[in-house]
Amino acid sequence: MSNENPFENARKQLDDCARILKLDAGTHEFLRNPVREFHVSIPVRMDDGRIKVFQGFRVQYNDALGPTKGGIRFHPDETIDTVRALAAWMTWKCSLMGLPLGGGKGGVICNPKELSAGEQERLCRGYVDAIWQNFGPDKDVPAPDVYTTPQMMAWMMDQYSKLSGQNNFGCITGKPLCVGGSCGRSDATARGGMYALREAAKELNIDLKKATMAIQGYGNAGSYAHSLAIELFGSRVVAVSDSKGGVYDPTGIEPEVAGRIKAETSSVVNIPQGDKISNEELLELDVDILVAAALENVITAENAGRIKAKIIVELANGPTTPEADEILYLNRVHVIPDFLANAGGVTVSYFEMVQNIMRYCWSFDEVYQKLDQRMTMAYRSVFDASRKYEINMRQAAYTVAVARVVEAMKIRGWV
16 A cells, blocks of 8 residues: 555645636635544543553534544544545545535544453443543434444444433444345445445446456445345456455456455455466456455555456555556556545435434435435436546546535535
8 A cells, every 4th residue: 555645635636626616715725624623532441450641533524514534543544634635535525416515525544353341341431431422412412434344333322422411322333234224235335335346337338247246355245246236236256355465356256255264364365266466467467347346545646557357346445556556547547436436425424314313214225215316316427526626536426525515615605
């Protein structure tokens, strides 16, 4: 992964959009910075009795369209600039999907794999203790992200409820079903990406039943993308990878096999069939579809020219640098940008908020139908803007999303 600063990349993308939209200098500068952010120290009593202090963040990037919304990451390499970038992308993502929400993001510098369940719970509750007065259904609604789980969201929801003095399931999304979670949330990010892929394939006249696919990143989004690509389209997934490496088999890899090996050995690199490959090699395979579902800045100016896929589906946040975008566009690689491709997660999180407010639960079919409608609508608006302005899909997504945020800011009298 590149060491490029993700927030500077997010700003470069915004700067490009500001030029296309001809934003005035004041509005542009306002959008380049978070509205507010919080830095907290979280003391946690470890199982051996000592106190360890963890550093945490929460960034509320822009709330012109409504309460901010975004996940919480637990990661040993978390930085405030990563959280700022993710919060910015969440702002554009919610706007693009037509949700009455702004963008936020949170993070704690830790490795949850090295923490016991009890230590994880105390860290989750400590994070809420530190920021609970600054989030909630009408302010900022967190959700799961990298290395956080529905169980962790349940602990956070419970802690917020205790501190606020009332059950408040809607303060957090991505919860287990029995405490206000939504049907369809677990595979929402991947499913939304597959709906967008379906629309892109129509435009490019690609038969997904005959298409080959490589998936970099075999976490929640990547693993679900694997099974859904086969279930929805009959595509052939020929390569998968995670942080330890990957496997390539031109005859195809079954999701049941990959999932079992991942569960048993903690990595898909141990799949017995096919050839071992690196993450870098996977990106450059001769496939029709490349699903980027790992971390930021993996597609750069250095390797973009060697990518052979016809479509890139960015299920990860920020996998492509601005310089790489230019190369891919010139090479006619159709990129479905992150805050469109992975917007299924926040969209179903929004559905979860609505159901919590209504105290009424939707079925899987209802959730999938509503998600399909929103993803299709958003993809069409981005594709149409790309043709109208003769710009790439990321630039088009920005113009659609940022224009909506700017309109709300102007109507509210902020700029």
